[in-house]
Amino acid sequence: MPRSPSIAPSWVLVLRLLALLRPPGLGEACSCVPTHPQEHFCNSAVVIRAKVSSEKIVTASDDPSDTQKLIRYEIKQTKMFKGFEKVKDIQYVYTPTVPPLCGVRLIANNQKQYLLTGDVLSDGKIFISLCNEVLPWEDVSSAQRESLNHGYLINCGCKITTCYSADCTNLVRNECLWTDWLLERRLYGNQAQHFICKKNADSTCSWQLVHHHPLRKALVDIIQP
Known part of the structure; x- marks a missing residue:
């Protein structure tokens, strides 16, 4: 039975979405919205x-x-x-x-x-x-590996917003401002490599340094080469 012309396969919809993400005038360039590793996971x-x-x-x-x-x-x-x-x-x-x-x-x-x-x-x-x-x-940094196993999933209720200028502010309670670009002039800096946006007891969210465990990482790498 022929496919209805009004219904596109799911991969077609994905390809169309990716095309829309590319700003006009960039020709063959690929362009994606910067995303913190935690947001990628979530x-x-x-x-x-x-x-x-x-x-x-x-x-x-x-x-x-x-x-x-x-x-x-x-x-x-x-x-x-x-x-x-x-x-x-x-x-x-x-x-x-x-x-x-x-x-x-x-x-x-x-x-x-x-x-x-x-x-x-x-x-x-x-x-x-x-x-x-x-x-x-x-x-993948040690802190990111730790967060893949333990931190990202339980904090998916937090929102991470990229901050490009000094006047950006938190608009919602569960938001963390991603300031790697503002402070280091690179997106995937300290916050991306070593922090998670963690949900607090009062439903706000804030950055927390991930304390990784080298021994546990070594064991994981041995068990899953």
Whole structure:
């Protein structure tokens, strides 16, 4: 039965959204809204640590008339931080092949590990792009690793707002101002690397330094190489 022309597959809607995120006049550039790692975690359907085994260009859907392509990465999931209720073991993740739509390039050597955050589409595909957090595991700080296991999830009720100027102020009680750019002239500085926006007993939110545990991190890395 032919697909109704009024209903677009879920991956098409995602690609259209990514296109809308690209400001006019940037041509082939990919552009995403800056997002703190905690917000990446909270806004993503799945968060995993994985190795990439292989990559393949595949059609985006089973519709014979569909000419769009995606990159399909075959992965070996070594740790799931979020998404247990949506998927079990993830075998593949998908990303756009078109540069303006923020397709992700991963090294498929079955050795390099990544932190991957993504979305689950209606057809069950796990979709990632440069607008998600996609990092080599060695670039994930000790505090971030600790927060992936213990801190981010329980503080998803907090809102993190990027602060670009000295006159920005808290507008809501559960908001933390992300000032890395203002203070360090880089987005992913001290607050991104070492802090969580923590919910307090009075329902306000504030920054808290993550006290990581080197021994626990070492044990996790040994158990899940």
